[in-house]
Amino acid sequence: MKEDKRIIWGIWAFTAVVYILVIILHELPQAEYMPSWMTGAPRFHAVLNGSCTLFLLASLWSIKNKKIGLHKTFNTAAMLFSLIFLLSYVVFHYFSGDTVYGGEYKSLYYFVLISHVVLAALSLPFILLAYYRGYTGAIDKHKKLVRFTYPVWLYVTITGVLVYLFLQPYYAF
Secondary structure: OOOOHHHHHHHHHHHHHHHHHHHHHHHOOOOOOOOHHHHHHHHHHHHHHHHHHHHHHHHHHHHHOOOHHHHHHHHHHHHHHHHHHHHHHHHHHHHHOOOOOOOOOHHHHHHHHHHHHHHHHHHHHHHHHHHHHHHHOOHHHHHHHHHHHHHHHHHHHHHHHHHHHHHHHHOOO
């Protein structure tokens, strides 16, 4: 099946919009108040990231056992949870701003945080491309992308939980 150039363009456009939103988010003045329902967002984000980790591991198990339908289901779940995370992350950080780590493991924390952010940003379009190619049946192209994209996405989901664990004592609510 030939790739739809509009979808490919849409993936890159979506990636650009996400990058712009995250950059703008850090430049906007913080909201004057945070709704009480947002106080559970960091834990919610950790649950979403942890769930994505489990979906990705289940997806790998599924494909290794030739359960293609299950593999697609787990990948779709990981994509949906990641999208919910992204939307919730943007809303939460608009209201809360950044949380400062005050612990004694700053070097480790910053390594985890920086690698998490950089790899999340770099992998986004390739995760979307791999999903699209798998969904449309371009399996050879899907496999080539997944060989590198899968471990990065798995790392990002795991480190997302670790960032939460590092910051959990410092959330100011």
